[in-house]
Amino acid sequence: xxxxxxxxxxxxxxxxxxxxxxxxxxxxxxxxxxxxxxxxxxxxxxxxxxxxxxxxxxxxxxxxxxxxxxxxxxxxxxxxxxxxxxxxxxxxxxxxxxxxxxxxxxxxxxxxxxxxxxxxxxxxxxxxxxxxxxxxxxxxxxxxxxxxxxxxxxxxxxxxxxxxxxxxxxxxxxxxxxxxxxxxxxxxxxxxxxxxxxxxxxxxxxxxxxxxxxxxxxxxxxxxxxxxxxxxxxxxxxxxxxxxxxxxxxxxxxxxxxxxxxxxxxxxxxxxxxxxxxxxxxxxxxxxxxxxxxxxxxxxxxxxxx
Numbered sequence: 001x002x003x004x005x006x007x008x009x010x011x012x013x014x015x016x017x018x019x020x021x022x023x024x025x026x027x028x029x030x031x032x033x034x035x036x037x038x039x040x041x042x043x044x045x046x047x048x049x050x051x052x053x054x055x056x057x058x059x060x061x062x063x064x065x066x067x068x069x070x071x072x073x074x075x076x077x078x079x080x081x082x083x084x085x086x087x088x089x090x091x092x093x094x095x096x097x098x099x100x101x102x103x104x105x106x107x108x109x110x111x112x113x114x115x116x117x118x119x120x121x122x123x124x125x126x127x128x129x130x131x132x133x134x135x136x137x138x139x140x141x142x143x144x145x146x147x148x149x150x151x152x153x154x155x156x157x158x159x160x161x162x163x164x165x166x167x168x169x170x171x172x173x174x175x176x177x178x179x180x181x182x183x184x185x186x187x188x189x190x191x192x193x194x195x196x197x198x199x200x201x202x203x204x205x206x207x208x209x210x211x212x213x214x215x216x217x218x219x220x221x222x223x224x225x226x227x228x229x230x231x232x233x234x235x236x237x238x239x240x241x242x243x244x245x246x247x248x249x250x251x252x253x254x255x256x257x258x259x260x261x262x263x264x265x266x267x268x269x270x271x272x273x274x275x276x277x278x279x280x281x282x283x284x285x286x287x288x289x290x291x292x293x294x295x296x297x298x299x300x301x302x303x304x305x306x
Contacts, residue, residue, distance in 0.1 A: 016058020
């Protein structure tokens with residue numbers, strides 16, 4: 001299921017689904033993002049509880065569900081950008097009315113903990129969702145440039161950085177499959193639940209923020225034990241801030257992935273197109289992508305917006 005593309009003059013809804021602005025004092029980025037999008041010609045509609053702080057979370061689970069459902073059912077709102085990432089996106093997904101979301105398909109984007117929501121919505125409705133900037137990313141100097149891909153993909157229906165960014169093909173192979181991901185730790189909150197995606201013949205995108213070699217080992221072992229590596233067509237590893245920021249001081253996530261999947265032959269690709277503290281590529285979740293190791297390309301080969 002596809003949403004309509006975004007146009008100048010459209011209304012963008014912003015909702016808090018994970019951490020609050022108060023938790024890390026991100027108000028400046030919030031107001032800068034509003035300023036940027038308004039200057040670009042969009043109208044901004046805040047969720048009723050977007051500025052709430054409930055022990056570091058952007059409202060209670062009931063408030064989050066209410067705000068998100070209101071945005072999906074609001075005919076003026078053409079796209080939803082989630083406020084920020086964090087730790088609490090999984091606390092309200094069982095309160096959502098997925099049938100109403102299905103009846104009102106629209107763009108929804110975010111990253112990090114928002115992966116939980118993107119995957120849950122895709123799993124329950126079939127709606128293509130989007131890994132992309134959080135709302136505060138658009139006002140954050142550390143992620144300057146996030147708007148470029150936002151406009152290219154969601155307005156002009158052209159894939160940008162995800163296809164054009166530099167890739168390293170660590171294990172080769174030519175495959176095709178639907179994209180799932182991206183934040184590894186957040187996705188694993190869904191393991192064993194009705195919201196975890198069917199990974200059969202999928203291309204899995206993974207990245208993490210504050211991670212370590214030991215945590216990467218734990219995650220890879222968990223995925224292997226759960227049977228994920230028996231099903232996937234390929235894995236693409238994004239930018240892992242904590243272990244990449246110091247160069248090659250630590251074993252990298254892709255090194256550990258290669259070690260834990262020695263008996264498999266699926267392609268493994270490393271890129272820095274998605275992750276934390278970078279300008280994120282906008283990547284549709286739930287559409288077909290083609291990996292060609294001979295040409296060293298990754299290409300979206302399916303429509304992702306109307």
